[in-house]
Each structure stands twice: as structure tokens, then as C-alpha cells.
Amino acid sequence: MAVALGSTFHSRLNTYESFAEELGSEKNDTDDIVKLVYNASKRLKEEEDLPEEIEDLLDFVMSKRISLHNRNEKTWMKLLDKVNTALEYIEKDIDENIWDLMEQDVDPVSLEYTHSLITRSIKAYRDMTQTSVDDNVSELKENSQRYLKGFYYGIDRLVYLNSYKEFDKDELEAMDSLETQMEKNNHFVPQNDEVNEITINASLV
């Protein structure tokens, strides 16, 4: 998965902000992922240089609205797949490029908190949708909302950080607290972060 060459990280960040706001903002009163992505499609349809993975997702929702409305299982699963692909792209892009903001004097510790919240919430969402499809639907919805809100808040804070360079102590704690709350869910079990048994300075243990 390659990051789009024709756009800068700053311009992609604006796209992610719009995308995340539709998916995870408090202003949305629905947990229906179809409606959320549909709203994002309407908002982003005029935008140029959309990353391919996001454009593909938006096109899919626009073209499959009837099947999705009728809850066609195959189409529904395809949608979740495409949401995950788009989020995976964003996660990778953030992972690779967020540190370049240090060149604009953005505080590295603030970036660390933001990076952690964004990548963790995306990963949690992907893990959940890939492993919990047979679980209780209401729990699935509740959790997906929680993770998408974490994603939105992280992106929102990254945009803020891009302008204001640094968080204060309260802001850092708020981000940390959100990440902790997100993971306190008993149903969340990290799938791919296998126990990292590398123990730094093992002689201490």
C-alpha cells in the first residue's frame, strides 16, 4: 500500500479530518456505518487527489446503496472490508509521516500521544470488525462508535497540533484517558500486537 505521491501530508490531513469528522464526530446521531460513509462521500466528492483507498470506499457506498440499505450480507461485509482498507491506509500514512511535523516545531511528545491515539483506535476498530462479526450486534455498534470517536478526536487534535505546536498537560491527559477508556472494554483483545517479549534491560526483571 503506497501513500499517494501527488499530495502532501498536510493536504491529506485535511481530507482525513473531513473523513474522520463524518465517521466519529459527536454531531452524528447515528451509528449506521453506511450512513456515516455516505455522508463522507457527499462531503468529499468534490475533493481532488483523494487517496485511492478512500475514493474506492466512497464510490462503493454510492454505487451499492440499495444493497446496503437492504442489509445484503455480502455487500455489507465488503463495505466493512473497504472501511478497514481506508483506515489502514490512513494509519500507515500517519505512522510514516506524522514525525515530519517536528520540522515545523511541533512538540514530539504531543505527537507521540496523538500518534498513539489515532493508530490505536484504527487498529482497535479493524480488529473488532474482523473478529467480532458474529458477536452481539449492539455491542459491536457501541464499540465501533467508541473507536471511531477515538479516531476522529485523534485526527482533530493532530490538525490542532499542526497549528498550535504543543498540548498542555490537561490535553495530554485527556488523550491518554480516551485511549485508556477505549481499551478498558473487556471485549477488546489486541489481535496483532502479540506479546512483545523483548524486554529492555532484561537484567532488571
Add this chain to the structure above:
Amino acid sequence: MQKSSPDTNILIYGIVGSENNYQEELSKDYLDLRLDDSHRQLVLQEVISEYRRVLKKQVGRMRPLLRVASSTGSFEKAEDRCSLNNVHENFWNEVKRLYNPENVQKDVSNFKRGKISQMQRRVNNMTIIEDECVLDQEKLSMIETEINEEKNVKTDAIILYKALLLSEDHEEVILVSEDGDIRNCNLKELKDIIGAGKCGNMSIQGLRTFF
């Protein structure tokens, strides 16, 4: 379930460094105690938030170095170009030992995620135990009353109370606070306080030394 200590909070001061030498010394003292088979302590602590904070802060402070190391393929060049003042030496040396400079940005991110996941599992295990605790508000209030001149009284009282409920046959526990402070707590005396509804054999001054 074994009621062992989720001791990682204090371990992190030894592993990734701390704000001051005092915490690292505490870490060493604590580890010495843990390695001594004659002690069977229960350690209670609020771990996850502090763990995240320390880990993120330490990794964050290293990011400028990691970025230069990645782009130049050299840890030495990173050290030449960036300040090492705020970076914990132990942590930085171990990162250099474990990872190649070319991929170190990503490797350290994965390391951070892995460690937090690992910690989360440990905390989840502890949460199950804590959920079994039913705190009698009247008794909790008694403990609070005894320490009512201390800061964060409620939290400390809850920790003490949980230590008591989870301790079973232990007569003494070691409490590790979020800032790395370590105190011994004699549970028998605490039981006396709650059981008698008053200070029992212990003076108020004596109880305050727990914190």
C-alpha cells in the same frame, strides 16, 4: 487466580527511566524485595495510565533522534545532530542495541504498542480481581477519616482498602503509588482499625506513614 503483583508500573522506572533518580532507586529497591523469596507481597497500584505516560514521554523525547537515525541510517549521526539531554540513556542504548537505524521509527512504534498491549492484558487480569472487591462505604470512610489530611485521600483509602480485601493471609503488603513511591502497610493493624471502628492499636501518625 494468583494474586501476584502487577509490578510493571515500578518496573518501568527501571526500564524506560523516570523523571528523577529517586524513582529509579525505588525501582531497584522494589526489585530487590521481589527477588527475595522470603517476601510474599501483594502490590496494588494504578498502573496503566502511568505506564502510558512514561512510555509516551520517553519515546516522544527520542523521536527527533529516531527520525534522524532513520533518514541517515546512523545512530551516531543522530547523536551528533540532536540533543540527548532529555532522553533516558538506558532506554536509548537499548533501542540502539535492539533495532537497525533504518527502520527504527516504525520498530519503536511497534515496540510501544506491544508493550502497551502487554500491559493492558496484565491490567485486565488485575481488574478482574478488583471487581471482586465490594467496598463497604462505611469502612472506607473510616480509613479516609484516618488519613483525611493527606492529598488524594479517597484514592489512597480505596487502595488501602483493596489491599486489605485482596490480601488474604498476607500480613503485610507493599503499596506502590503512581509516582513510584513504595510503602509498607501492615494489614493486621489496618484490620484492627476497621474492625474496632477506631484507631485500635495504631496512632494516627502511624497510619499516615503508610502514604
